[in-house]
Amino acid sequence: xxxxxAGVILLMQPGMPGTAPVNTPADNRTLSRSSPPAGTQTTLxxxxxxxxxxxxxxxxxxxxxxxxxxDGADGDRVIQQALEDAWPADLPPADEAQLRATGxxxxxxxxxxxxxxxxxxxxxxxxxxxxxxxxxxxxxxQAVIARRDGAAHRAVVHLVWAGTDxxxxxxxxxxxxxxxxxxxxxxxxxxxxxxxT
Numbered sequence: 001x002x003x004x005x006a007g008v009i010l011l012m013q014p015g016m017p018g019t020a021p022v023n024t025p026a027d028n029r030t031l032s033r034s035s036p037p038a039g040t041q042t043t044l045x046x047x048x049x050x051x052x053x054x055x056x057x058x059x060x061x062x063x064x065x066x067x068x069x070x071d072g073a074d075g076d077r078v079i080q081q082a083l084e085d086a087w088p089a090d091l092p093p094a095d096e097a098q099l100r101a102t103g104x105x106x107x108x109x110x111x112x113x114x115x116x117x118x119x120x121x122x123x124x125x126x127x128x129x130x131x132x133x134x135x136x137x138x139x140x141x142q143a144v145i146a147r148r149d150g151a152a153h154r155a156v157v158h159l160v161w162a163g164t165d166x167x168x169x170x171x172x173x174x175x176x177x178x179x180x181x182x183x184x185x186x187x188x189x190x191x192x193x194x195x196x197t
Contacts, residue, residue, distance in 0.1 A: 069172055073140065079160055080143035090148045091155065099146035099191050103157030103178050106193055110176075111163055112136045122193045131166075138164035142172060146180075153182040155191060 066082055067075025089096060106122065109115040113132030116123045123130075142160045149156040156179050162172035180191040 071172075073142075076140075076142040080145075083143050083145045083158060083160070087145060087147050087158075089145075091146060095155070095191065096146045099155050099157050099180060100144050102180070102191060102193070103144055103146065103159055104141050106178055107141065107159050107161065107176055108139065111161075112139055119193060121195055133165055134163040135166070138162070138170060140172075149179060154194075155180045155182075 065078075067078050091099070105115060106119060109119065109123070111132065111134040113130070114136060140162045142162055144157060144159045146155055146157045148154070156177055159176045159178070161174050161176065162170070163174065164170040179194040181194050182189055183192045184190075185192070
């Protein structure tokens with residue numbers, strides 16, 4: 001699934017080999033994906049491929065051209081829509097909302113160091129000693145979706161984000177996948193991040 005997310009992000013880079021140009025918002029491409037197994041890479045058809053929309057039940061979904069790198073927050077909505085179009089929702093809305101919110105907080109804690117103490121099982125006892133790699137001021141989540149990860153009690157949150165590292169280099173279109181498991185906490189089902197391996 002991470003390779004598929006990378007495929008969507010590669011669409012944002014004009015001039016990359018094997019990708020179609022993404023110069024104008026009106027330029028639509030068809031992304032061939034309809035719930036393939038995890039690990040399957042997403043590819044674009046050739047620029048000569050038909051630009052018509054196909055019904056969801058019969059094949060690929062249409063994805064609008066993605067904004068170029070450095071477009072800023074203005075392009076985030078397009079990236080969000082591209083992720084949602086590429087992977088149809090397969091979780092109950094309440095579960096997806098919880099996973100998206102928790103995924104955002106967990107990624108922010110990982111990148112900036114703020115809030116790591118909330119997830120000691122995920123970060124481990126040495127989390128406070130690790131210097132954050134990214135500044136909080138220029139950290140931004142561009143898009144996020146949550147989808148089932150095989151079994152019904154497992155999920156993955158796909159995040160696309162931007163940030164400025166400690167060296168002052170700003171980049172966007174970064175990809176992170178965070179994995180969760182459904183657990184019981186105080187008698188209520190909830191989602192918890194799976195520890196890194």
